[in-house]
Every structure is written in C-alpha cells, then in structure tokens.
Amino acid sequence: MKHIYQFLLLFLIQITFLPNNLFAQNQLQKLKVAHNNRYLCYDDGTPFFWLADTAWEIFLKLNTEEASLYFEDRISKGFNVIQCTILSENDFHTIDATNQYGQKPLINGDPEKPDTIPGKNNDYWDYIDKIIKLAESKGLYIGLLPTWGEYVTTEFRDGIVNSIYDVDNAFIYGKFVGERYKNYTNIIWILGGDRSACTKEAKAIWRSLAKGLAVGLTGSEDYSKMLMTFHPVGKRHSTDDFPDEKWIDFNAIQSGHGTNILNWKMIQNDYNNYKNTPVIDLESSYPFLGENNDKEKTDFYARRAAYWSVFSGSFGHTYGHHGIWNFVKENENKNIIWKNAIQAVSSTQMGYLKNLIKSFPFFERIPDQNIIASNPGLDTDHIAATRGNNYALIYIPTGRPVVIRMGHIKGESVKAKWFNPGNNKYSQTETKPNSGLITFFPPNSLSSQQETDWVLILESVEN
Structure with a gap:
C-alpha cells in the first residue's frame, strides 16, 4: 500500500509541474x-x-x-x-x-x-x-x-x-x-x-x-x-x-x-x-x-x-x-x-x-532567365529558369532543345542531367564546360507521358 501512495504522490507532482498548456506542446x-x-x-x-x-x-x-x-x-x-x-x-x-x-x-x-x-x-x-x-x-x-x-x-x-x-x-x-x-x-x-x-x-x-x-x-x-x-x-x-x-x-x-x-x-x-x-x-x-x-x-x-x-x-x-x-x-x-x-x-x-x-540550397535560389540563350518562348512554350550559386534548373514544357548561356553558376565545369517531372526519373549525368553556349537536347526516350516536359539540372563540379 505504501508503494501505491508513493506512486500516486509522484504522479501528482509530475502533473503539477507540467506546462499549463499541454496543447501547445504538440x-x-x-x-x-x-x-x-x-x-x-x-x-x-x-x-x-x-x-x-x-x-x-x-x-x-x-x-x-x-x-x-x-x-x-x-x-x-x-x-x-x-x-x-x-x-x-x-x-x-x-x-x-x-x-x-x-x-x-x-x-x-x-x-x-x-x-x-x-x-x-x-x-x-x-x-x-x-x-x-x-x-x-x-x-x-x-x-x-x-x-x-x-x-x-x-x-x-x-x-x-x-x-x-x-x-x-x-x-x-x-x-x-x-x-x-x-x-x-x-x-x-x-x-x-x-x-x-x-x-x-x-x-x-x-x-x-x-x-x-x-x-x-x-x-x-x-x-x-x-x-x-x-x-x-x-x-x-x-x-x-x-x-x-x-x-x-x-x-x-x-x-x-x-x-x-x-x-x-x-x-x-x-x-x-x-x-x-x-x-x-x-x-x-x-x-x-x-x-x-x-x-x-x-x-x-x-x-x-x-x-x-x-x-x-x-x-x-x-x-x-x-x-x-x-x-x-x-x-x-x-x-x-x-x-x-x-x-x-x-x-x-x-x-x-x-x-x-x-534537394538544393533553398534561400539562395532566384529566377534567372538570362541563363537561356535561345528563344525562351512567350506562350505555352515558355522555358523557365531558376538557380542558386552552384546549381541551375531549367524547365522546358515542350521537350524542345534549349541553348544555355554557361557561367551563371560557379565552377569551371558542370554536371548536367535531365529530370522527368512526370515519372520522377533522372537521366545519366554528363560533364560539360561551364563557359560559352551549349545546346542541350532532352532525352525524350525516357518519357512515358504524353506531354514531354523536362527539367535540365546543372550542378557545379568542385575543383
């Protein structure tokens, strides 16, 4: 019986010192x-x-x-x-x-x-x-x-x-x-x-x-x-x-x-x-x-x-x-x-x-259409680009080739790969120089969806 009283006393003490607003804890x-x-x-x-x-x-x-x-x-x-x-x-x-x-x-x-x-x-x-x-x-x-x-x-x-x-x-x-x-x-x-x-x-x-x-x-x-x-x-x-x-x-x-x-x-x-x-x-x-x-x-x-x-x-x-x-x-x-x-x-x-x-540094990301050297499109074919210091993401809704003005992210070279927004799959990675103009061709063979939209991912290579 003494142990029961001790347990109850300990329980009451714990309740007494709990925060007033239990709701706030969750x-x-x-x-x-x-x-x-x-x-x-x-x-x-x-x-x-x-x-x-x-x-x-x-x-x-x-x-x-x-x-x-x-x-x-x-x-x-x-x-x-x-x-x-x-x-x-x-x-x-x-x-x-x-x-x-x-x-x-x-x-x-x-x-x-x-x-x-x-x-x-x-x-x-x-x-x-x-x-x-x-x-x-x-x-x-x-x-x-x-x-x-x-x-x-x-x-x-x-x-x-x-x-x-x-x-x-x-x-x-x-x-x-x-x-x-x-x-x-x-x-x-x-x-x-x-x-x-x-x-x-x-x-x-x-x-x-x-x-x-x-x-x-x-x-x-x-x-x-x-x-x-x-x-x-x-x-x-x-x-x-x-x-x-x-x-x-x-x-x-x-x-x-x-x-x-x-x-x-x-x-x-x-x-x-x-x-x-x-x-x-x-x-x-x-x-x-x-x-x-x-x-x-x-x-x-x-x-x-x-x-x-x-x-x-x-x-x-x-x-x-x-x-x-x-x-x-x-x-x-x-x-x-x-x-x-x-x-x-x-x-x-x-x-x-x-x-x-x-998956990329969050607060540094900005939209940057200057990355795109080819026609970005002014209608439903519009290509949109965003980047951080060491990465760039370019969304292409029509699956057409895009010319990228390199050098907007850090590094002498970049790793390039494609992301399929429809099925969450990535292509193989290629290394490219981070200078000049480079034309990238979406790998439409990876697409299983009717509309072939793609994201081109460029990441700085550490030197």
Whole structure:
C-alpha cells in the first residue's frame, strides 16, 4: 500500500509541474516570412516549401473519417498546406448550408451571431476546431479563409458590396474568429475568396475583417503575430486591389483554370515589382475544369503551372482538382469523384517538384532567365529558369532543345542531367564546360507521358 501512495504522490507532482498548456506542446511551429523576403520559413528559420491543395469545402462536405482519409492521402504525396473556408461557397450559394452533422455556422446568416452551443462537439465551430486539430496532428497547416468572397460581393469582378457583410459586422466576425483560433499555430490566414475588391467599399470591409482578426488574435491591431494574404479573383493579383497593406505578409495570384494559363507572367510581375514581399499562385489549372477534359493533358497542365510558378519566383505552389475543391461525391465523370480525384497522377507529381527544390540550397535560389540563350518562348512554350550559386534548373514544357548561356553558376565545369517531372526519373549525368553556349537536347526516350516536359539540372563540379 505504501508503494501505491508513493506512486500516486509522484504522479501528482509530475502533473503539477507540467506546462499549463499541454496543447501547445504538440503544436506545429509557426510560419513566417524568411529573412530574404522571398520565401517562407518555420519559426526556427528552417525553409518551408509551400505545397497546398484547395479543399475549400472540407468543413461542409466531409465528415471526420473522410477528412482523415483525405489528409492521409495528401501527406503521403508531400502536401503540407490545406486551403479551406469557414463560410463555404457551396453548390447552392446559401449561407444556411449545413455540414455533414446538420450544423450551420451562423444564426439566420448573421456574421454577428455564430451558431455556437456550450460544450464540446456540439456545433459547426466545434467541428472546424476538430478538423484543424486533426490536420495539425498529421503535420498539416491550414490556409484558412474566414469567409468566401461571395458573402462580401456576390459577383466575381465588379466589387459591389451586396451581401451579408458591412464594415462593422466584418470586424465583429473577424474578432470572434481570431479569438477562437488565437492559440493555433498551424493557421495561415487568407482573406478574399475568389472575388475582386476593386471598390473602396469592398476594400473597407476586407480591411475591417483583417483588423478584427488581429484584435481577436493579439488584443490589438498587431499583424506581426499572424501570417496573412488575400486570395483574388481569377486572372488577378492581390496587389491589384491591395498593393501595400500592413496586414498582407505575402502577395498572391489566382492564375485561373484551363489549358492556356500563363501563370509565369503573373508571378514574374509580382516578383519583379514587389521585391520585399513573397508571392504565390493560390489557385491555378485544375484537372477537369475549364477546357481540361483529357485525363493525360489535364495532369500535364496542372504540372506545368506548378513548375512555371516555382521557377519564376514563387515560394511554393497550390495545386487543385475540380473533384476535390468541393468534394464531389456523385458524377457521370468518375475522374472527378473526390475519392478518385485524390489519386490523380498530377497530385503525386507535385511531391516530385517539392523534393526537387528541397534537394538544393533553398534561400539562395532566384529566377534567372538570362541563363537561356535561345528563344525562351512567350506562350505555352515558355522555358523557365531558376538557380542558386552552384546549381541551375531549367524547365522546358515542350521537350524542345534549349541553348544555355554557361557561367551563371560557379565552377569551371558542370554536371548536367535531365529530370522527368512526370515519372520522377533522372537521366545519366554528363560533364560539360561551364563557359560559352551549349545546346542541350532532352532525352525524350525516357518519357512515358504524353506531354514531354523536362527539367535540365546543372550542378557545379568542385575543383
């Protein structure tokens, strides 16, 4: 009996001196803008390559078991950010839509009246808590939209405020959301949601929502303790509406969907014109959306957009699939039923890109089109180049030969090899002089995919 009392006493002492917030012990590191203002990193300075998926309606369309299945699949492919929205766009565009447990976010669609019930696991907000914590337990960050943009402006591009928000209730709602999630470290805040804020009225509401979030999170209008951006309407930049905002930590584009999405132009624009702010494409070419109907081509378009974006200066990439953003459960086209869509080869190929970039020194990497001596192409044939001090990566979407202006990386000679973005295979390595002009021919015999895109890899030879 004496030993039992001693054990209980020791147990009580250990509990007494445990940290007050056990939840904090299991949290992910916060993310922040890196020292060079071009990339993101963890709080300890370790590089963070953003690889996201758009799961906009996960809180509405999936139950807990389905969400866990989806998270596990995305983790296995290398994704580390999931983009989703609290107030969903929804197929029927109604604020009264309920989740898989019959719960809705607001009382009578009023942003000042979140539909909360005392206790745990009782309401829509408890379910969001659960899913965000589930994501965190699996090592995933959440790119969280407090609301989809249609609840500020119903039309995509006119910026006319005509829905449930005004400046006052946007602040109140933002403050509620900020207070609720102030202790979560795996949230990146995304305002906007596929709508233009081209009018002063729309801008005022988004600024008020951002302020409310900050006050809820920090107790004051302190944006230094949060990471936030704005998700614009398709074919636009966040900088079109918000070129210089204290609450925006990184700029974003939405290049849009289809076969002819030249996101490299948009990324180049922001990279060159906003030198102290990182940029990313938050929504790009979705398989099976727009003109994307052919299975092989649709994966290629998504893959091409990712390489163009990253090689042109983005700090990562957001993938998306037409069957996943709204979690399609029934459709004639089996490819867009979400449990089939998560198996799209292009989603696996996103991980190949992430691993390729992370295999080289991270923070020193810059886009550098001066490497390319031949015609780089101004349309869908565009060749994009990026490099560090001792390496260069050149993405060729059409499999055509490329002339490289040598000498942009260190060393008297370089090792050259080819990487296949479609199947993650490398060619044999050749040594080349690091001077003059050299024409490189992609080894198309290695390709098993319909579209023969390639990455030429040049690495300095130590002398």
